[in-house]
């Protein structure tokens with residue numbers, strides 16, 4: 001099974017130094033455990049290869065670096081190389097660290113490549129005839145097992161097995177292949193900037209004067225209860241319920 | 257032929273056999289890597305190294321020293337003289353020979369007395385249990401022969417009986433030169449001549465790890481053949497006395513490490529087709545299963561090899577074993593060489609050690625915290641910075657402990673004292689990176705060297721008199737290990753500086769309320785740097801009643817915090833700091849004085865009723881605050 005792991009130009013949150021993104025290194029480990037080190041290729045698109053180069057030390061044997069100007073859109077280049085490599089599986093971190101990472105690239109890439117995408121994989125297992133069993137990390141430690149037909153693209157969750165430690169000799173052994181990429185101006189961003197607006201906080205409050213234990217209970221229980229479970233509702237009914245709930249907790253203004 | 261000549265012939269024959277067996281064993285060392293050895297100086301120094309340095313260690317157990325002097329001296333001296341006597345036929349020489357063999361016999365009996373009726377756990381069994389019989393047979397037999405010859409064959413039949421006794425006894429001993437108990441004799445002597453750290457015999461603290469050449473094709477040691485040949489020789493010098501085992505904190509805590517067994521496994525592994533089955537000493541506590549097979553070119557570490565990785569990672573690098581070893585074996589060097597291969601080549605670290613090493617790599621700090629936050633402990637205290645091009649008499653190296661709340665209190669006390677004494681000092685602030693001690697002890701030599709170079713470059717852009725630190729690990733790195741990277745500094749531990757200041761009257765001290773204090777020596781200050789007096793002098797100046805623990809000074813016991821052991825976290829039966837705190841408690845002291853952030857963290861972590869833990873700086877500050885007001889105001 002051929003796997004490509006995407007690496008971004010991470011920075012360390014405290015030092016600001018180039019640093020591979022931990023969850024991408026975890027993706028690398030999942031890939032190695034699934035397919036063996038020789039079947040895994042790292043892919044990075046960006047002006048310099050500082051942080052992704054360190055991934056070699058964390059167990060990556062081969063890195064392809066698509067050299068492009070700062071600010072260029074990496075999507076077309078990545079899509080082109082991925083089409084050429086045609087891996088069975090593409091892994092990415094759920095979000096980068098340090099740059100302007102929005103965690104959207106994997107989705108844009110999946111759309112471009114026409115591949116299914118599944119978010120937040122915590123562990124992988126090979127299934128029968130071209131399928132993959134994925135354990136998906138859900139909030140509060142829950143897990144869901146999903147069986148998926150390859151080829152596909154997955155993002156990896158920090159709950160996956162820890163990254164392999166940096167190994168000097170592995171970094172020395174690893175190879176990098178550099179390709180220069182034609183300029184591709186970044187697509188106009190669909191984002192807009194708005195002034196900050198305070199949002200209502202969903203913190204349940206215990207009665208005034210309650211003990212610390214009661215406050216803790218209120219805060220933790222409120223997060224896990226509330227709302228109603230509708231099984232197979234009609235779309236209109238579901239929409240009405242959601243709107244009513246949002247108004248109830250103050251996210252949407254009540255109709256005057 | 258006279259019986260005397262017969263004995264001389266037997267001795268001659270056995271010497272030839274012993275020499276041949278020794279040469280065969282020595283051929284195994286040739287598998288090792290070349291080493292630079294000053295043979296002339298080494299060989300000339302052997303008598304001094306033996307009589308002074310070895311005796312210094314052996315003499316800690318006077319009965320063992322007596323036993324060995326008699327057995328070894330009598331055996332070698334007697335055998336040598338017997339050859340001479342056989343040649344000359346002089347009755348006077350035979351008489352002297354008889355005297356020496358009488359001593360050998362006494363030594364052999366002492367060897368037996370130590371092992372029977374019950375063998376102490378630290379000694380090995382097997383062939384070692386037969387040793388006293390062979391010694392007694394050879395000593396007694398040769399004594400009879402020599403007596404007979406000295407008395408002009410007045411004891412005629414007894415002389416022949418003696419020869420019949422001496423020949424098999426001596427023969428057994430000679431045949432133990434290759435793989436048995438007698439190997440230590442020739443390997444030990446050669447080891448003294450070709451020791452990998454000759455400076456340790458010159459009274460120098462020869463404890464800095466040797467930098468690894470990061471360009472080498474293989475980093476660290478995977479197989480016996482990767483060791484330098486004189487390291488292999490060192491393993492063969494082990495006499496299985498078990499002194500290292502009794503000193504080892506990891507062994508005491510039931511972690512799977514026994515330095516004696518480790519050295520035996522290494523000595524065994526260099527033989528082709530080696531198996532660890534022949535070992536008869538105490539095992540690794542809670543030993544993890546291993547295949548127990550090896551050879552000169554086979555891996556040493558791994559479940560399928562000789563030594564389990566957990567054994568390797570249990571070590572706190574406290575050097576207690578090295579301190580106790582009469583054969584001058586360097587256990588810690590061997591462990592570090594093996595760790596370096598595991599980390600640098602295989603990335604086979606203990607699970608929890610990967611994180612701090614990664615943070616060190618990407619943030620220069622094992623906790624991944626901002627370097628600027630290192631001085632957060634001093635909030636509200638005005639802490640002078642040493643900027644590029646600036647000067648200070650004392651550069652205060654804060655170390656990793658500055659991030660720790662507990663050690664932060666110590667550092668606040670130290671800073672307050674420095675200010676009170678009017679010392680011109682400054683810190684590097686966010687320019688101070690981790691000293692690299694943790695990286696190095698976890699085998700991440702690349703990480704250590706990078707940090708060392710960066711720190712040396714930072715320090716080169718500033719001018720200062722001395723570096724002061726409250727962290728013995730940083731002290732050891734800066735003082736001894738940075739030298740290989742161009743950093744030559746005068747580094748002083750805060751215990752020594754405070755001692756200076758109090759002695760000079762710059763810090764007037766009063767009496768402390770808690771009178772009984774026991775001092776816990778940090779390994780990296782005491783054993784690594786030989787500084788055991790200044791902290792005690794300092795405590796005495798505070799007017800406290802200082803009591804010593806069962807193990808103190810150079811023979812102190814580790815707190816369990818060194819060598820990355822807290823992050824490796826290998827499971828045992830007990831925790832090392834609990835054991836150490838037990839020893840502190842047994843003194844009846846109300847305070848354990850510490851002088852290291854690791855020690856204070858480990859000992860503060862001990863639960864239940866126990867003495868309070870205070871750093872020396874805190875105690876001095878308490879004493880200064882207790883000083884009479886008029887004095888303090890002066």
Ligand code: SF4
Nearest residue numbers: 494495497498500581
């Ligand atoms: S290594 Fe040294 S201290 Fe340990 S058993 Fe061998 S000779 Fe004794």
Ligand code: SF4
Nearest residue numbers: 504571572574575577
């Ligand atoms: S250095 Fe300390 S912990 Fe390591 S083997 Fe020696 S005595 Fe045991």
